[in-house]
Amino acid sequence: MKLLALLYLLAMAPLHALAEQRLYLSTLEWPPYTSQALPDGGYATAVVSAAFAAVDIDVEVRYYPWARALSLVRQGKVDGLFPEYYDPEQRPNLLFSEAFPGGPAGLVKLRERDLPLRYGDHGPTGFPELHGLKIGLVRGYLNHPLLDSDPSLQRDFARDDQQNLSKLLAGRVDLIFIDHLVAQSLLREHFPQRQADIELIQPPLLQPTLHLVVPKRRVDAAYTLKAFNRGLQIIRDNGELQRLVERHGL
Incomplete structure (x- = not known):
């Protein structure tokens, strides 16, 4: 039992370390999902911020043209990027989070x-x-x-x-x-x-889900993703995710 408890504490340690620092995330001006001019920074910004807040992690969102935002995360110069569609084949150097709802x-x-x-x-x-x-x-x-x-x-x-x-x-x-x-x-x-x-043109070609992506090259990438996924599940279970969907008119 003592060994299991020790292994659990070791596994949780990186997440506790994340909670003691601020994560820097890149995004773009993409209303109604992300925008400095919108309440909460837009729907996707609100979801990502709420998910990290649910696991006591502070985030700072920085806005760039998309090509720049993508370059920063590929180089590992930020902790993550959002919102991204799911396509690991076209983003082989990034890890994808669990999904949250997007529009058509x-x-x-x-x-x-x-x-x-x-x-x-x-x-x-x-x-x-x-x-x-x-x-x-x-x-x-x-x-x-x-x-x-x-x-x-x-x-x-x-x-x-x-x-x-x-x-x-x-x-x-x-x-x-x-x-x-x-x-x-x-x-x-x-x-x-x-x-x-x-x-x-109807019907839409896609009803894509949205994701946070993190750079594989960062040593803490898996822990950042694990923390976000846990927080996303918390806000899904407690109804906050659905409230954000409705509040932002998706």
């Missing part, structure tokens, strides 16, 4: 454009119908796996979702891939006179 994501076009997209239960019935169309994506984002991997598709990369949406409105791309809630938030904030010009 899919293709968006100008309402006036008549594009030959045939939708089944899970999105377009094969991406050959997108050939010849210019598809706007954000550099460094994880999108639909086929949009990221099909070499025959014509991709046009933007620095962020706002620029991508601006390109669509200007007719510089035929379609963009974007989280639907992000598209609606950006339209309300930056393009209020153009909201009726945009069509969110």
Whole structure:
């Protein structure tokens, strides 16, 4: 029994050490999920902060352009990054947390454009119908796996979702891939006179979950992830996660 107790204390020690320091996390301006201008920093920021708070760990969230935020976590210069879609194959140097809810994501076009997209239960019935169309994506984002991997598709990369949406409105791309809630938030904030010009193609291609990711190269990565997952389970069990979903309108 004494040996088991000792092993338990040794296993818990790194988590206690984490509780004595502040973790630094990188993210981006991605309303309604993350933004310095939103209450609680946005929905995803509120979830991540609440999960760490549930295990007595303080976090500081720093906002960067996505490519910079991703570079920092890959280099191990921050303790973690959020929110990220789940795709370990495209992020082999990162560890993924347990999931928390996100919103729908899919293709968006100008309402006036008549594009030959045939939708089944899970999105377009094969991406050959997108050939010849210019598809706007954000550099460094994880999108639909086929949009990221099909070499025959014509991709046009933007620095962020706002620029991508601006390109669509200007007719510089035929379609963009974007989280639907992000598209609606950006339209309300930056393009209020153009909201009726945009069509969110239904059904969405994805209903992705969101994740915290941590760099494998950091010695404390597994402990950071373990602490977050434990905190996430606590706020899921006590109802706080659902309250955050409802409060932020997901």
